[in-house]
Amino acid sequence: xxxxxxxxxxxxxxxxxxxxxxxxxxxxxxxxxxxxxxxxxxxxxxxxxxxxxxxxxxxxxxxxxxxxxxxxxxxxxxxxxxxxxxxxxxxxxxxxxxxxxxxxxxxxxxxxxxxxxxxxxxxxxxxxxxxxxxxxxxxxxxxxxxxxxxxxxxxxxxxxxxxxxxxxxxxxxxxxxxxxxxxxxxxxxxxxxxxxxxxxxxxxxxxxxxxxxxxxxxxxxxxxxxxxxxxxxxxxxxxxxxxxxxxxxxxxxxxxxxxxxxxxxxxxxxxxxxxxxxxxxxxxxxxxxxxxxxxxxxxxxxxxxxxxxxxxxxxxxxxxxxxxxxxxxxxxxxxxxxxxxxxxxxxxxxxxxxxxxxxxxxxxxxxxxxxxxxxxxxxxxxxxxxxxxxxxxxxxxxxxxxxxxxxxxxxxxxxxxxxxxxxxxxxxxxxxxxxxxxxxxxxxxxxxxxxxxxxxxxxxxxxxxxxxxxxxxxxxxxx
Amino acid sequence: xxxxxxxxxxxxxxxxxxxxxxxxxxxxxxxxxxxxxxxxxxxxxxxxxxxxxxxxxxxxxxxxxxxxxxxxxxxxxxxxxxxxxxxxxxxxxxxxxxxxxxxxxxxxxxxxxxxxxxxxxxxxxxxxxxxxxxxxxxxxxxxxxxxxxxxxxxxxxxxxxxxxxxxxxxxxxxxxxxxxxxxxxxxxxxxxxxxxxxxxxxxxxxxxxxxxxxxxxxxxxxxxxxxxxxxxxxxxxxxxxxxxxxxxxxxxxxxxxxxxxxxxxxxxxxxxxxxxxxxxxxxxxxxxxxxxxxxxxxxxxxxxxxxxxxxxxxxxxxxxxxxxxxxxxxxxxxxxxxxxxxxxxxxxxxxxxxxxxxxxxxxxxxxxxxxxxxxxxxxxxxxxxxxxxxxxxxxxxxxxxxxxxxxxxxxxxxxxxx
Ligand SMILES: Cc1cc2nc3c(=O)[nH]c(=O)nc-3n(C[C@H](O)[C@H](O)[C@H](O)COP(=O)(O)OP(=O)(O)OC[C@H]3O[C@@H](n4cnc5c(N)ncnc54)[C@H](O)[C@@H]3O)c2cc1C
Ligand SMILES: Cc1cc2nc3c(=O)[nH]c(=O)nc-3n(C[C@H](O)[C@H](O)[C@H](O)COP(=O)(O)OP(=O)(O)OC[C@H]3O[C@@H](n4cnc5c(N)ncnc54)[C@H](O)[C@@H]3O)c2cc1C
Numbered sequence: 001x002x003x004x005x006x007x008x009x010x011x012x013x014x015x016x017x018x019x020x021x022x023x024x025x026x027x028x029x030x031x032x033x034x035x036x037x038x039x040x041x042x043x044x045x046x047x048x049x050x051x052x053x054x055x056x057x058x059x060x061x062x063x064x065x066x067x068x069x070x071x072x073x074x075x076x077x078x079x080x081x082x083x084x085x086x087x088x089x090x091x092x093x094x095x096x097x098x099x100x101x102x103x104x105x106x107x108x109x110x111x112x113x114x115x116x117x118x119x120x121x122x123x124x125x126x127x128x129x130x131x132x133x134x135x136x137x138x139x140x141x142x143x144x145x146x147x148x149x150x151x152x153x154x155x156x157x158x159x160x161x162x163x164x165x166x167x168x169x170x171x172x173x174x175x176x177x178x179x180x181x182x183x184x185x186x187x188x189x190x191x192x193x194x195x196x197x198x199x200x201x202x203x204x205x206x207x208x209x210x211x212x213x214x215x216x217x218x219x220x221x222x223x224x225x226x227x228x229x230x231x232x233x234x235x236x237x238x239x240x241x242x243x244x245x246x247x248x249x250x251x252x253x254x255x256x257x258x259x260x261x262x263x264x265x266x267x268x269x270x271x272x273x274x275x276x277x278x279x280x281x282x283x284x285x286x287x288x289x290x291x292x293x294x295x296x297x298x299x300x301x302x303x304x305x306x307x308x309x310x311x312x313x314x315x316x317x318x319x320x321x322x323x324x325x326x327x328x329x330x331x332x333x334x335x336x337x338x339x340x341x342x343x344x345x346x347x348x349x350x351x352x353x354x355x356x357x358x359x360x361x362x363x364x365x366x367x368x369x370x371x372x373x374x375x376x377x378x379x380x381x382x383x384x385x386x387x388x389x390x391x392x393x394x395x396x397x398x399x400x401x402x403x404x405x406x407x408x409x410x411x412x413x414x415x416x417x418x419x420x421x422x423x424x425x426x427x428x429x430x431x432x433x434x435x436x437x438x439x440x441x442x443x444x445x446x447x448x449x450x451x452x453x454x455x456x457x458x459x460x461x462x463x464x465x466x467x468x469x470x471x472x473x474x475x476x477x478x479x
Numbered sequence: 480x481x482x483x484x485x486x487x488x489x490x491x492x493x494x495x496x497x498x499x500x501x502x503x504x505x506x507x508x509x510x511x512x513x514x515x516x517x518x519x520x521x522x523x524x525x526x527x528x529x530x531x532x533x534x535x536x537x538x539x540x541x542x543x544x545x546x547x548x549x550x551x552x553x554x555x556x557x558x559x560x561x562x563x564x565x566x567x568x569x570x571x572x573x574x575x576x577x578x579x580x581x582x583x584x585x586x587x588x589x590x591x592x593x594x595x596x597x598x599x600x601x602x603x604x605x606x607x608x609x610x611x612x613x614x615x616x617x618x619x620x621x622x623x624x625x626x627x628x629x630x631x632x633x634x635x636x637x638x639x640x641x642x643x644x645x646x647x648x649x650x651x652x653x654x655x656x657x658x659x660x661x662x663x664x665x666x667x668x669x670x671x672x673x674x675x676x677x678x679x680x681x682x683x684x685x686x687x688x689x690x691x692x693x694x695x696x697x698x699x700x701x702x703x704x705x706x707x708x709x710x711x712x713x714x715x716x717x718x719x720x721x722x723x724x725x726x727x728x729x730x731x732x733x734x735x736x737x738x739x740x741x742x743x744x745x746x747x748x749x750x751x752x753x754x755x756x757x758x759x760x761x762x763x764x765x766x767x768x769x770x771x772x773x774x775x776x777x778x779x780x781x782x783x784x785x786x787x788x789x790x791x792x793x794x795x796x797x798x799x800x801x802x803x804x805x806x807x808x809x810x811x812x813x814x815x816x817x818x819x820x821x822x823x824x825x826x827x828x829x830x831x832x833x834x835x836x837x838x839x840x841x842x843x844x845x846x847x848x849x850x851x852x853x854x855x856x857x858x859x860x861x862x863x864x865x866x867x868x869x870x871x872x873x874x875x876x877x878x879x880x881x882x883x884x885x886x887x888x889x890x891x892x893x894x895x896x897x
Binding site: 234238281283284285286287290306309310311312313383388389391392393395396399400402403404407408410412413427440441442443444445447448451452462466467468470471472473474475476477478479 | 480515563565567568579581582583584585586587589602603605606607608610612613614615616617618620621623624627628629631632633634635636637638659660661698699703704705730731743746
């Protein structure tokens with residue numbers, strides 16, 4: 001696709017959910033686009049560890065760009081799911097009030113939702129709340145019901161977007177850590193730490209937590225992204241405490257509070273906490289915060305038990321100001337800034353793709369629709385979702401569909417092989433793509449099998465097998 | 480879809496599954512073993528250390544040797560074994576039960592049987608289950624996974640290890656890792672006493688100069704890409720001594736923090752579980768609440784010796800054969816865990832036959848007394864020179880011991896330790 005000079009029309013820095021949406025949107029046009037990321041796989045930044053909620057459009061006032069993009073983005077998910085086949089479901093959101101003064105806040109949220117044009121939003125009595133979500137604490141006084149809210153597997157969403165973008169000609173470069181950007185004429189030369197370079201006419205800074213540093217590399221605006229940590233517990237799919245809806249508390253000024261989330265894939269997520277930090281790589285969980293999560297989640301769903309916990313993790317919100325900062329840079333030429341994309345960034349991301357495309361167009365990028373643009377990616381079978389009869393049929397063509405690798409999440413060898421062949425060659429990459437190692441045994445049984453499949457499929461030696469790239473090597477010696 | 484019929488199907492081809500199948504075959508019933516891995520033997524295959532078979536074969540064998548002996552008994556039998564085959568679904572509601580088994584060899588295999596034996600073993604508890612906070616770098620393994628990597632795949636997970644939990648698997652791995660050139664810096668145990676067998680403390684730690692920190696909690700795992708250390712906090716008089724916390728540098732953490740019977744499949748078939756063991760509740764025939772579904776070995780409750788697994792599974796196999804012939808216990812009594820007893824398996828005894836019970840205690844004690852009461856009257860006592868939670872205790876109860884239960888409508892047999 002790319003012209004002989006090795007020059008791209010657009011280089012997008014950061015393959016999180018924002019970069020992936022922008023890349024995929026641009027792939028509909030006759031353009032040479034490259035998407036680069038410093039990690040060894042896409043979606044290894046903020047986009048891998050969050051609540052996975054397609055928000056309901058009632059938390060923020062319409063005067064904010066983020067509220068408008070949230071509303072628009074949320075509406076785009078149904079079509080995207082049809083095209084891209086990622087796990088997404090509109091299970092609906094309830095917000096539960098536990099005190100009288102919280103009922104007043106519910107009223108305000110309701111008014112804001114109505115003003116934002118949220119479809120089907122409803123103020124609920126205690127009885128209505130219990131009918132909508134029987135697992136909820138019977139002491140609730142009432143709350144809010146937003147039927148359009150949904151849940152999504154964020155990394156699978158990114159993987160599908162990237163797969164679609166690739167299919168339509170976008171090039172992906174991983175382990176590409178941008179460290180220098182030079183402008184000569186109407187062209188950026190972008191250099192990675194390992195010496196590789198790409199040339200591009202336009203650049204997009206979608207670097208999540210590091211958007212401030214990337215902005216500095218471009219000599220563009222100065223700002224500081226402050227990380228705010230959110231810790232979570234993940235509960236086994238066998239838990240009795242799984243709600244049917246996403247259950248929110250009444251939000252505070254700084255965050256939407258700690259939620260109980262029935263993930264699309266059948267487990268339950270509780271969290272996140274909210275804690276301001278300085279270190280953008282600090283993803284550690286702490287005992288104090290985790291205790292908070294359990295007690296807070298139990299006030300909404302009393303049946304939550306610590307015995308159902310299978311793992312914990314944390315994500316960092318890239319906070320800048322109150323709002324998203326998405327605009328052409330005023331200092332560096334032909335650079336789009338996509339920064340401060342904290343919640344509801346995942347929800348808004350399809351609309352961010354649209355918005356950035358329009359900014360680029362206004363800045364002079366010529367958009368000619370590609371005649372052979374194909375918005376669909378092939379459906380991938382998941383043994384977990386199939387009946388024995390369907391698996392038998394699949395196995396007739398490829399017996400590896402009947403060779404089970406991960407028993408907890410029911411993942412077959414064929415699915416692991418597909419992940420590796422799609423370029424997910426680390427253990428975490430395979431995990432996010434297939435769910436293998438994500439269940440109750442957390443890889444106790446299947447890790448060695450996955451290591452062997454990666455080695456077999458890629459020809460990598462044991463030294464190169466890593467958890468998530470870089471120095472995260474799994475093995476230290478061979479006998 | 481390929482479909483086959485048997486009198487009984489055994490799920491799991493470890494020590495338990497093989498022992499149960501052999502009994503069924505001996506009794507003349509057609510029987511199949513379904514095993515997920517490529518070979519039989521279960522967890523034995525990776526336990527290349529000595530210490531197996533002292534009771535069963537009267538000699539000290541390694542795990543693979545023990546498995547081989549069992550497999551020898553299988554050859555010559557009519558038992559069908561399906562290896563590389565995972566049971567994915569079980570429908571046990573009707574008299575004829577159906578298993579859907581996935582295998583690269585046949586695709587999906589449908590097996591029908593009148594009886595099912597659950598022998599799926601257990602899985603290891605992991606970091607999430609015991610909720611160790613901190614970073615999530617590479618280099619955190621369960622001890623059993625590390626054992627598999629080293630002993631079967633020939634891959635060494637680390638060069639400087641700390642082992643969390645002093646269970647037998649952890650202790651065995653401390654020695655094994657030392658042998659393959661990994662420095663084991665410590666074994667950290669939250670309890671004031673070790674969970675593993677005394678002989679393993681001596682042979683695996685003392686002989687290698689590996690320190691054992693008792694009453695110490697692992698409070699944090701440190702490291703961005705790969706493990707760089709663990710933070711350990713002493714516990715004194717039940718309180719965490721945060722100011723005395725220290726960091727042990729290492730590149731690997733091995734977790735040996737207990738095993739959980741693998742009963743997800745059982746649950747979906749409506750099998751009732753005992754919350755104390757996470758294994759099925761079984762009657763004196765080792766049959767679950769679902770008629771025709773039996774359980775034995777580590778899926779029933781976690782055993783420390785394979786010899787007990789084999790013994791229990793043999794009884795299960797014999798009982799399945801009895802049940803297939805229409806024989807049922809005519810009179811049973813309920814078993815109750817009395818003071819200082821964590822659990823008893825099975826949950827019922829047959830008043831007319833010899834019963835063997837396995838139990839675990841909650842306490843560590845020298846010179847303890849085990850007491851069996853029938854309807855509150857002591858019928859049997861047994862002196863125990865030393866007891867501890869990690870070592871299983873066995874009790875035998877025959878019709879003579881249980882005589883006094885015969886008359887009452889709902890007899891209760893209580894076992895306690897003092
Ligand atoms: C705890 C938490 C909960 C959340 N819950 C929700 C929710 O429920 N719903 C919702 O809508 N939103 C939610 N969000 C927000 C959402 O997750 C983010 O807005 C979104 O993931 C941001 O995506 P991104 O693409 O901007 O950033 P990222 O996913 O971080 O992508 C940026 C990428 O840039 C790469 N990069 C950085 N520097 C360089 C460099 N120098 N060179 C090359 N590449 C570089 C990084 O490796 C990274 O992959 C939540 C966020 C958090 C933290
Ligand atoms: C690391 C370790 C060290 C030990 N050391 C000693 C020792 O020194 N001395 C001693 O006497 N004992 C020791 N033991 C204990 C003893 O070996 C075990 O308790 C015994 O082998 C367990 O036998 P099992 O058949 O119940 O379970 P397993 O051996 O675990 O067998 C269960 C089998 O079921 C299969 N399975 C599970 N689910 C399915 C499914 N859905 N479909 C098909 N197949 C399935 C599994 O693949 C497995 O092969 C040790 C145990 C361990 C784990």
